[in-house]
Amino acid sequence: MGSTQPNFYHPEHQPVANSLSASEKIWFIVAMIPSGQVSAYGKIADLAGLPGRARYVSKALKMAPDSLQLPWHRVINSQGKISFKPDTTQFRDQLERLRVEGIEVHKGKIQMAKFEWRPDMATLVLQLPF
DNA sequence: ATAGTGACTCCAC
DNA sequence: CGTGGAGCCACTA
Numbered sequence: 001m002g003s004t005q006p007n008f009y010h011p012e013h014q015p016v017a018n019s020l021s022a023s024e025k026i027w028f029i030v031a032m033i034p035s036g037q038v039s040a041y042g043k044i045a046d047l048a049g050l051p052g053r054a055r056y057v058s059k060a061l062k063m064a065p066d067s068l069q070l071p072w073h074r075v076i077n078s079q080g081k082i083s084f085k086p087d088t089t090q091f092r093d094q095l096e097r098l099r100v101e102g103i104e105v106h107k108g109k110i111q112m113a114k115f116e117w118r119p120d121m122a123t124l125v126l127q128l129p130f
Numbered sequence: 131a132t133a134g135t136g137a138c139t140c141c142a143c
Numbered sequence: 144c145g146t147g148g149a150g151c152c153a154c155t156a
Contacts, residue, residue: 022153041138055152058137075137083137090137 020130022050026060028129033074035101037117038110040078047119049130058083073097080112 020028025048033039041054050056061072073094077083082098084091086108098105103115 045138052139052150053152054138055136056138059153061137072137077137078139085137094137 022048022053022056023060023063025049025130026057027064027068027070030061030070030072030075031068032119032124032127033071033117035071035074036103036115038074038076038098038103038112038115039117041075041083042078043117044075047124054078074117076110080110081108 026044029044029047030039041057044057045051045053048057057075061070061075064070064072082091082094082105084094095105098110103110
């Protein structure tokens with residue numbers, strides 16, 4: 001006894017083989033949003049196992065490599081609106097991308113009841129690598 | 131260490 | 144509906 005070796009049988013010492021960074025988890029979830037549907041920053045954070053970090057989701061999207069081709073435009077705020085300021089190219093870009101896939105935006109707002117992504121949690125969890 | 135800054139949320143008016 | 148404010152968290156100067 002008296003060993004200083006970590007006890008890998010203890011719940012808190014489970015081997016972390018597929019540990020993804022917070023950003024990677026966020027990117028993974030965002031990549032799952034189906035075309036024609038949207039989700040909120042806060043929801044993405046929750047699904048990524050990062051409750052309370054909606055603001056971090058926006059940062060993760062900003063730093064995401066272009067090579068990932070993430071459908072970042074499908075992420076809007078909890079009020080059903082685009083979070084960029086209306087007079088920015090980013091706002092116009094997101095608006096255009098949403099409309100291209102059939103998402104209606106009236107007066108800057110999207111009907112969440114009609115376009116919000118509602119994944120079956122039981123199925124979703126099985127697809128997560130974390 | 132402190133203060134400011136968001137692609138955020140929630141809630142009270 | 145619009146606004147304001149508090150709470151939030153990671154990051155930066």
